Amino acid sequence: xxxxxxxxxxxxxxxxxxxxxxxxxxxxxxxxxxxxxxxxxxxxxxxxxxxxxxxxxxxxxxxxxxxxxxxxxxxxxxxxxxxxxxxxxxxxxxxxxxxxxxxxxxxxxxxxxxxxxxxxxxxxxxxxxxxxxxxx
Amino acid sequence: xxxxxxxxxxxxxxxxxxxxxxxxxxxxxxxxxxxxxxxxxxxxxxxxxxxxxxxxxxxxxxxxxxxxxxxxxxxxxxxxxxxxxxxxxxxxxxxxxxxxxxxxxxxxxxxxxxxxxxxxxxxxxxxxxxxxxxxxxxxx
Numbered sequence: 001x002x003x004x005x006x007x008x009x010x011x012x013x014x015x016x017x018x019x020x021x022x023x024x025x026x027x028x029x030x031x032x033x034x035x036x037x038x039x040x041x042x043x044x045x046x047x048x049x050x051x052x053x054x055x056x057x058x059x060x061x062x063x064x065x066x067x068x069x070x071x072x073x074x075x076x077x078x079x080x081x082x083x084x085x086x087x088x089x090x091x092x093x094x095x096x097x098x099x100x101x102x103x104x105x106x107x108x109x110x111x112x113x114x115x116x117x118x119x120x121x122x123x124x125x126x127x128x129x130x131x132x133x134x135x136x
Numbered sequence: 137x138x139x140x141x142x143x144x145x146x147x148x149x150x151x152x153x154x155x156x157x158x159x160x161x162x163x164x165x166x167x168x169x170x171x172x173x174x175x176x177x178x179x180x181x182x183x184x185x186x187x188x189x190x191x192x193x194x195x196x197x198x199x200x201x202x203x204x205x206x207x208x209x210x211x212x213x214x215x216x217x218x219x220x221x222x223x224x225x226x227x228x229x230x231x232x233x234x235x236x237x238x239x240x241x242x243x244x245x246x247x248x249x250x251x252x253x254x255x256x257x258x259x260x261x262x263x264x265x266x267x268x269x270x271x272x273x274x275x276x
Contacts, residue, residue: 020193096194101139128143131141
């Protein structure tokens with residue numbers, strides 16, 4: 001088994017708000033992230049796939065296809081977007097880095113050919129990242 | 137849905153690697169420049185990884201305010217701008233980054249209740265880092 005990781009960057013805005021909470025609860029739990037006008041991050045995405053090396057091509061995965069899928073499913077949908085208002089998963093879920101990693105996993109999982117998805121790592125900032133490995 | 141969250145922190149401290157159980161020659165050959173009696177310092181980078189189910193009401197594994205508050209009070213306040221050799225936990229052990237990594241893991245495991253502790257990773261310089269997962273097999 002060989003693991004291959006491809007990186008991509010995107011920039012997006014978001015805010016944290018749960019309509020079931022009172023305004024005071026929202027502010028207490030989410031702090032500055034509750035500002036309804038939103039704020040932004042430069043996200044770094046690492047997609048790790050795993051598989052056997054194809055003896056004919058020497059590849060675990062067709063990198064061109066992986067890049068295309070990442071662009072179509074993630075960057076086109078999320079880069080320079082307001083996540084709460086423009087990405088359907090976050091119409092009902094809070095766009096934390098945790099939920100972003102899960103949403104990206106779900107978007108990519110069924111679209112990959114040959115290799116299988118091992119890990120989604122999303123950096124919200126250089127000092128904060130989330131890893132998601134699917135159902136554990 | 138279980139996710140793993142990693143937060144990175146910086147602190148600076150000095151230390152000297154010297155074992156009372158070794159002769160002066162053994163200390164010098166084992167620890168080299170790190171055995172300099174006057175000590176030396178590093179800018180450490182600490183990564184704390186916690187995991188748990190993502191709470192649907194907050195979208196979080198763990199509120200960063202809680203993690204940052206705990207690490208600030210219990211780890212950074214204890215080690216930042218200190219001489220590690222002067223601290224109680226290194227009275228009997230050598231303050232290598234291995235031992236410091238284990239100490240920090242144990243502080244978190246003992247008292248941080250808000251999420252499951254997976255791993256502590258400690259970079260001594262850009263060229264070397266140490267990880268401790270509490271004796272469990274490394275996460276991935």
